[in-house]
Amino acid sequence: MKRPLFGLIFGFILTLQAFAQEEYYFPGEKFDPAIPSPSQFLGYPVGDWHTRYDLIVKYFEKLDQLSETAQLQTIGYTHEHRPKVILTIASAKNMANLEQIRQKQLQLADPNQAKPDVASMPSIIHLGYGVHGNEPSSAEAAMLTAYWLMAAQSDLAKNLRENSVVHIDPTLNPDGRDRHSLWANSNKGFPAVADPLDREHNEAWPGGRTNHYWFDLNRDWLPLAHPESQVKVEWYHQWYPNVTTDFHEMGTNSTYFFEPTKPYGSENPVVPRKNYDDINPRFAKYFAKYMDEIGSLYWTKEVFDNSYPGYGSTYPDIHGGLGLVFETASSRGHVQSSQRGDITFAFTIRNHVVNSLATMEAALDNRVYMHDYLREFFESAVSEGAKDPAKNYVFGDEFDESRNRLFVQFLLDHKIKVYENSADLTLAGQSYKKGKSWVVPTNQPQYRMVRTMFEYVKEFADSVFYDASAWTMAAAYGMPFAAAPSAKSGNQVSEVEAPSFSFPEGKAYAYLIDWSDYYAPKMLFELQKAGIHVESVHRSFSSQTQEGKVDFPAGTLMIPMGFQKMKAEEVSTKIKEIAAKTHQKVYAVQTGLNLSGIDLGSNLVSAVQQPKVLMMVGTGISSYEAGEIWNLLDQQLGMPITKVNLEQFGRVNLHNYNTLILPSGNYNSLSEGQVNHLKDWVNRGGTIISMKNASLWLNRVGITKEEAVKLEEEKEPASLRFNTRNDFEGAKEVGGSIYLAELDLTHPIAYGYHRKNLPVYRNTDIFIKPSADKYLTPIKYTANPHLGGYISKTNLEKLKLSAGVVISPSGQGRVVHFFDSPNFRGTWFGTNKLFLNAIFHGDNMD
Secondary structure, eight states: OHHHHHHHHHHHHHHHHHHHHHTTTSTTOOBOTTSOOHHHHHTSOTTSSOOOHHHHHHHHHHHHHHOTTEEEEEEEEOTTOOEEEEEEEOOHHHHHTHHHHHHHHHHHTOTTSOOOOGGGSOEEEEEEEOSSTTOTHHHHHHHHHHHHHHHBOSHHHHHHHHHEEEEEESOSOHHHHHHHHHHHHHTOOSSOOOOTTSGGGSOOTTOSSSOTTSOOGGGOTTTOOSHHHHHHHHHHTTTOOSEEEEEEEEOTTOOEEESOOSTTTTBOTTSOHHIIIIIHHHHHHHHHHHHHHHTOOOBOSSSOOBOOTTSTTTGGGGGTSEEEEEEEEOOSSSEEEETTEEEEHHHHHHHHHHHHHHHHHHHHHTHHHHHHHHHHHHHHHHHHHHHOTTOEEEEOOTTOHHHHHHHHHHHHHTTOOOEEEOSOEEETTEEEOTTSOEEEESSSTTHHHHHHHHOOOOOOSOSOOSSOSOOOHHHHTTOOEEEOTTOOEEEEOOSOOOOOOOOOOSOOSEEEEOTTSTTHHHHHHHHHHTTOOOEEEOSOEEEEETTEEEEEOTTOEEEEGGGOSSOHHHHHHHHHHHHHHHTOOOEEESOSOOSEESOTTSTTEEEOOOOOEEEEESTTBOHHHHHHHHHIIIIIIOOOOEEEEGGGGGGOOGGGOSEEEEOSBOOTTSOHHHHHHHHHHHHTTOEEEEETHHHHHHHHTTSOOOOBOOOOOOOOOSOOOGGGHHHHHHTTSOOSEEEEEEEOTTSGGGTTOOSSEEEEEEOOOOOBOOOSSTTSOOEEEEEEEEEESOOOHHHHHHHHTSEEEEEEEETTEEEEEEOSOTTGGGTOHHHHHHHHHHHHSGGGOO
């Protein structure tokens, strides 16, 4: 009898301790003792440690097990195979009717269906936390908010359970969170150290902000480059929440930010004014009330961008809901000193907890209003789309089926209606062929997302941008497109099917693969990995194939059967398997004598060297840019890349590699001896692919000798008011915009491209002159290059005189300089091949 009594007493003590621990977050609140608090479940007070993601998930699993008012759903997995979960909380009655509630919400968001009775519909609230892994307070707040919502006995909590459905995503970026949590916990002192210089507050490169591939997932709601965002956006379209939150942290010396954001200058042009002028101020009153009650300082309106559609707080604004960004001062660890004293982890957590509660109360009080707005939003979208003079956008690349499929799937993922193009069209000199082009009408509920995909914006209310100022996604995919008021659409596209190609029968003298398709480089890598010898034809030609005469462009791959180490049957079998895997069409020829152009044994045909790629990473190097490159080679090619920290360069024998990638960064830490090793390697035939300011460093150490563009600078005022400094200096930056480049289609950097003009993305103010060698500037800008986004007049004039890509010969080797961002955010499919050409064809570029 002693053990049960002891266990009862011990459990009672633990319960009292748990309530005491949560008193800081919920003073005076009474809770259902059947629901364990986070502190009780974890065994430590929330805020004492950075909670591992698996423990957060286990706590949510416990809530799911204990109550019929909670349901945990796994919607997908991260790159590191952590589950992406959503915890849904509502009354038992609403949980039993969850699917009917969801269907009614979808009906409300569809103006083609009758409007349901919104007075009887619960508010749909989505609380999203932790998109940046090293802004960890919000995930702790997610546990506390879930606990309060399920267990609190206040009238507000009961009312929310009865009249809302709350979806809680505890961490949008589980991989980054665990990377940061491990750092903070393993460097915690006893007692904790508040000194900002302490190791705990200064993560090692790349830090925990980003995901596995060092991408900022708070930019990925539009590009959908990663599984975390893909499953999240797919889930979002299953619910269309009325309110969505996005909780962050900022500098330790800051206070707290909530919306509204900066009026006009930071607002998205397709979002209705009602969102900014009416709804945001309505909700802000609740945030102020809750923050006033706990005495926390806060601010609004001054900065923070709300324009880029890929933010977790902006994407909902373009879908009839209210997206809300919150930022709290960060302890970046467990406690850190600030201008107002020590900031504790618990303090940052509490700020997010109270604003979670404030959001739910505001959503509940404005339940009918927000439902009406959701319907109004999509009705007005259809109405505005019907009046748009464009009427339709037609797009399609007749030479690249894979990129077409990728873009069509991308549009479908964002619930944009796409139709087959039923007739050949010529618009602005560009042909759009039936069967290889598609139509997107503006008259549809997702009209505002259609504008996001196809519109270029050049006029802005502000000249300072927190992030990208252009995001035309058709340009990112390198997709030819045009407004087409008289286009005739065919069948609606519901899914994207991979093409089926028949492999040529019988023996072959050689096999040919057109390099135009996006996944041709993937096939090349797979062929080389399989031990198949592959060559590249450096001039256009025509051959007699199994399908008759076919014209092939420069860059076409040729597999000569007489130079293979394996048996012919084995080679053919492997080629067939790889072609099916990469969706590439293979042509067979029975002779090396071509119908026109060079023959297959010409000196203008050469073996493609198998890439052995090394990339420098680490302190001082842009983790974003390095991550974009790593992601491209990993995810699109399946090609391994060796990543070496800069401080380990002394251990590297460069002669084991043929390609070195230098992302933007500071390379001044390399010693004279290491620089000499690099020079020797390049001179012996190596290829350096250099990005932006890495090229400036190569100039400084004498490996290259390119020149910067210089203009007679505009005379600036002798003095300006102090409070104008940020705006005046910020307007000089090129934060991210889109330009039209001109390609030399005969140069290997442009293999696979058929049009000389190509949209490119630039986010640097480094302007380099074309090469002194008139043959080695394969990419420069057109006379009027500005397509979309902000650029100052001075920078635009510099851009017109500068190069996008320059080749610098060095002995037997070369440097390929990129001054644009060909791999930006994993979504610039239109320029990826420029970068891949530098890897596969670098030895032919000079």
